[in-house]
Amino acid sequence: ALDPAKMGFFGRIALAATRAKRLAALQSALANLSDIAAHLMLPAPSTGEALDLGALRSQFRLLRERQVAAGSVLAYQDALETLRKSPAFEDIARQRRELNAQIAENSSRLWKDWVNLTPSRLTAAQRKDIADYAALLQLMTGQDAQAVNREVRAKARALQASVSAMFSCWAVTSLSARGKLPFEPGHFDLVVIDEASQCDIASALPLLFRAKRAVIIGDPMQLRHISAVTGGKDSDLQYKYGLVANRSAWMYSVNSLYDLGVGVAEASQVINLRDHHRSHGDIIEFSNTAFYAGKLRVATRYTALKRPLNDQPGVVWQDVRGEAVRPSGGGAQNPPEALAIVNALEDLLVRRAYRGSVGVVTPFRAQAQLIQAHVAEHPQLSRLGENAELLVDTVHRFQGDERDVMFFSPVVSNGVAPGALSFLRSNGNLFNVAITRARGLLHVVGDRNAASACGVDYLEQFAAYVSRLGDARQSEDDAPAAPTGPAYPSVSRPERVSDWEREFYRALYAVGVRPIPQFSVEQYDLDFAIIAGSRRLNVEVDGERYHRSWTGELCLRDQLRNQRLIELGWEVKRFWVYEIRDRLPECVDAVRQWVKRAEKETR
Template sequence: MWPTLLGYHHEAVRRDSACAPVPLAHRGDWWVPLAETRETIVTGRGDDLEPSAALAGLFDKLRPNEEVFVGWPLLVLSDLRGQRQVAPLFMTRLEAPYTPGGHPVAADDNPYLNPAITLGGEFFAMGVIAEAESHVPPSGLLPFTDPQALAGLATRMLDALGLGPVDLDIDHLDQTPPREVGVYNALVAVRGEGGGPTAGLLEELSDLRWRDDWHRTAARWLIESAPAEDEHASTSTPLCPAPLQPLSDGQQQAAAMAATARLTAVKGPPGTGKSELVATIVADAWERGESVLVASTNNGAVNVAADRCQKIDDGLLIRTGNKSVREALPEVLEQLAERVPDPAPSPEITRRRLDIADGRRRAIIEAIAERSRLDAALAQAALDRDETAILLWGQPHPPAAVAGQYGWALRRARRLEVAPRLFPRWRLNQLRRAVAASNDAVEASDVVAWARTAHRFDELHEQYDALGPDKPDETYAELSAAGQELGAASRAVLTPKVQESLRAAAVALRQLARVRTGDRAARVAATGEALAAGARGWACTALSIRGNFPLRAGLFDLVVVDEASQCGVADLIPLAYRARRLVVIGDPNQLAPVVTLTGVQLRALAAAAGASHDQLRANGLSAADSAFAAVTTSSRKPGPPAPFLLDEHRRCHPEIAAFCNDQFYGGTLQILTDTNDFEGEPRGLTVLPVTGALQRGPNGASWVNNAEVNATVDWLTAHIETADSVGVVTPYKAQRQAIEDELARRVGHKTAATVAVGTVNTFQGDQREVMLFSPVLTDQASDRAVRWIEDNRRLINVAVSRAQRALVVVTDPDAVPGLAAPTLVALLDAASRNTDAAATTDLGHRSVPADERTRLLHSRAETALYTALRAWEVPVDLKPVEQGYELDFALHTPNGPVDIECDGIHHHDARGRQRRQDLARDAILKRAGWQVLRYPSWRCLLVPDNVANDIITATGLFR
């Protein structure tokens, strides 16, 4: 299976990464000849090109997932239809200049053979291609920095392809415009999809295909089922939670599993603390003396992880990667090598401090969990007792003579059950009279059920009373303080270990810092030596892994793949091979890997490799699947480990988060965003209404809505003083360009550059205080355009969840509801409701109309308390929304607003997670000036008048 899987993905990557030849006639649009007279960038004699208007034009025309490539020599080939196409033989990617008029630079370490030329069937027969490729060194590496050797290789390959003989003079390039089929000694720039970064990936997949040590790595568990004991890996071992804030329960459980399990999957929706979890896993690996790599196909995710770890300790995670990232690395390595350890207590003392802090926090959590358990058990027991009482007496309360006498009733009823044949009817009637049953249908079993539930309730009540009074404010303060102390104790253990390891690795780090930039083999070897010497934590992108780390089985004790839902299976395989244990963190409701191959092509590739496309899909291992799917989706038995869900959202305003929660996460997220940190307006979801027309963008590509462009820019210019905290997101590149151009026209390029404007892909992993969303579509949109938005509804999830304080939807509120795009319609509906409510109420406050209130009562306990409060004439507001948080009851008193919560059975779960979330939510409201009163549902159900009286007393309402 391993050789088959690797062969399949090698060919899929090769085909998917090919920068397709472009029509000769599309000069200036898809390709441009470069005026260089001497070749330097492909041969390795230089890193950049002279700026030119033609090259800048290619960059300006880029669509999503496209890049600009530079290559030499230039081939003009005839395709199967007789059309002449342009393609370079050797190529490398270009990075756009950072400033207008700047020099484009090479983005790859080495040039590579253009995959589009060697795919076969289009331009050359497979036998011819095989002959040409036989001239490439076995390593797959072109002779970079050896211009004559590269020119010689090109000559031999072109001869094998039947295009020779040719004269390739790298110091005297040909400026003759290409017209006919043939080879031109010219440098050319082409725009297209795919390409360079995958050259290294292809080489690693080819190398790994015939290795037999993969079963000793985490890659094994992509094919085989991980041992069942991993599903029950310990989650009680002390961690080293070094993040700057305490962990949520989901983060704690995921980090504990990652410490021992061979395979761990974590589902991390937006704003749920993925970066804190990654930092925790890295810190814990250091504490355990393990090596760890954090990788992702998303460069931003790697940067965030590195930044988070540097806030803990600058030696925790060393950031490496492509050429531009490595340019800053020598200085960092020299600083780490010269780091002088600070005086610190003995390891035994700091370890004891950590154990005590860990034990203290666990004890608080266990106490919270026990109170939650008893609350839930009492609520259930009260319901059961009352229901069985209704069977006996037609009401939930027994007669006074029977109340509390369940002991003798139980004994008499049990005797009747044990010996039913001795005067059964007479004895049953006697029992009915003894308990004053209200009907003749009562059986002995009914009396037994009531007696047992009544006894159970009293037992639980005694246990509850033994806990003492509930003091939520003190509990939350204790829990917060314990979390802070645990973090401080963790750092006290961690820092000396990092310092000691870096001191041991100082020589290796200096050697790595002084490796020549272009010497990949020396750099890879030096990195491996630094890792072995004690520099344990590293971070890089998945496509940079080959240029930095040896391809060695189990090189790292632990590899963490962040944003794994964007990472392809082929990208995952070399990472998993380098890992003993593997953690993938992703969200299948956000962006997926970009795959240009069609379903028909994928099936053909699977068949050619000797595999089944359907079986690959069933196991999450096809080229269309993500790394997250590869770990979490499998038809194998037993199946893969269920992913941990990070369920505490703390980024977006609750109205924004509620939309994503409802539409994409089935209401599983607990929204705990502290709205007190937000300043100004708008807040939550709002609509900026416009009426516009849909039209094609430049060159007939993409879509533009000029009304939305103007409305967006109007809003931006009115808030230009806060431009650096605002972003604009749209699904369409042409709309992005139109907004950028109009904004620059009005406020100038320098000011416009402070506003982040981009497509959804641009903002993945990013966030802004306020986001404007321009969906572009109107009722003029074609069915295909509307269907594309709904088929790619995850784009809306990403767009919406970038906003922290506010999301402004710029659209036509009359046109969108008629579109067959339910997700976009739902967003407009939510934003419209909030906009209408905000126009008539105080900032952040929503009231429920009186005629809708009683139907919103969620339980009998809430109904009982609401009835009691109304009887006391307490002026409560039912189910209002405050800053996006729904309250059970609100009471406005001279001393300030009061939130009254009636906690149901759902407030009990493992480790008191729900109650801890309640305490965090209450702390947010208290910061906003609210008093919060919580009552267990069993009290509200059994003694609602007493609870109402407690509320009156606590609030001083009638004083």
């Protein structure tokens, strides 16, 4: 408004008359801005007689930008303060664990009460119908089923509807549903089909017909279904009945029920069951990387595992330089490897008196039969094997089964036939099933060098993986058990240590706190462990990657981890790297105060 260059003739006349007054008002306003500029760390605007209006405009723009930025900082600080006053992540994890335990306890009690109450609520007529139906069902599914009188069959069908209404849930195999369940559309509200990757589509259709909705559960990385229909015959039938254009996914010579379900369901209806509860972390981690793209979250409770030795890795490789041969019946055998398996079984069950369950799995039927024959030659081993649920068989027999200790015989060694390698190469899912049957220990007996260079990718990678496990365990044994000075000590996995962990360690040590880096608890490596009397604290330093994972997967994994550590009696404190960078004394004091309280309680 004071720039004559931007005014017309009459404007310049008016300006001349009011210039002094306007200039005084501007200078007063500029003087009032001095304090604001100082708070925003900017120089005060010039208030002299000669004002540079262009410079003032630039300065005002800068003041405005700085004001907006300051507002963002204040909003951030307010949000941060609100977050600090919120319940700690660890407290939420503890509450969640307690709620889950209460839900599990309530569910178990409700189920038991329902089971106990249901029979008492049946009328005399209902009890009679159940007894009649049970007798007729045994008759119709027995060896003489074809000879059962037509009237008897009609009576059984008549009873089906009334009997099925009395029970909320029925469990059958897909091939045994006929004659046991009413063949009516939508008779059941829901059908749940498990192990769907092994189910062919045709056999599942009668089950789907009987239900209004379906839940299909399966793992495409495990055993596939076996179809008696060839691909050529399947494609001919597709063409004959006009299904090629829009029903190609129904070709059950190649697709399982699981494959079909994934293709039909919407993306939101495909749910990944990612939490793994069966196996030791060392056992499942290879499959997690090689077959599941690292998506599994290991949540196994190690206290429930029956391990022969708790201080050994979850996977061990007994190196046996055998000789692979092709028996007359086909397949592959490795006699030295089979004998080594039997000797290892004797050591475990006879000499060490192991009391868990045991299994032996191999990709080749001939090798399984050879090991079975050797076991049968040892009466004591056979007797103890019965107590240990000893099963020696191929992978297909173990689908859906598991053992505390599994022995794996790969057979691959000097002299292995190209056909055997080709079989292994094209059936990686069999290997995945084989090694994940073990809960506490996977004991591999085979030629490690041959496996490392056999041309079967997953087997070569597995041999390297087991070697790394052994090397890591040796490094852990060599690492110091407790801090020995103010400098961050040598650890078995230095590549996992961030600069801020080292800085935090030094700061804690300086105030008398003695953190133990990379302390192992079950399958977890803690950033720091602090032990004060009977209390134990896990201190974690979370980097940017932890907070910037758009899926939240790292947070989900740590929720499982926190809950498990809390179950084991640990307390957990997590610090963001920016907290350590910006508020190091406060972070150190939080840990130091925990130590003081813990020491006071244990005196």
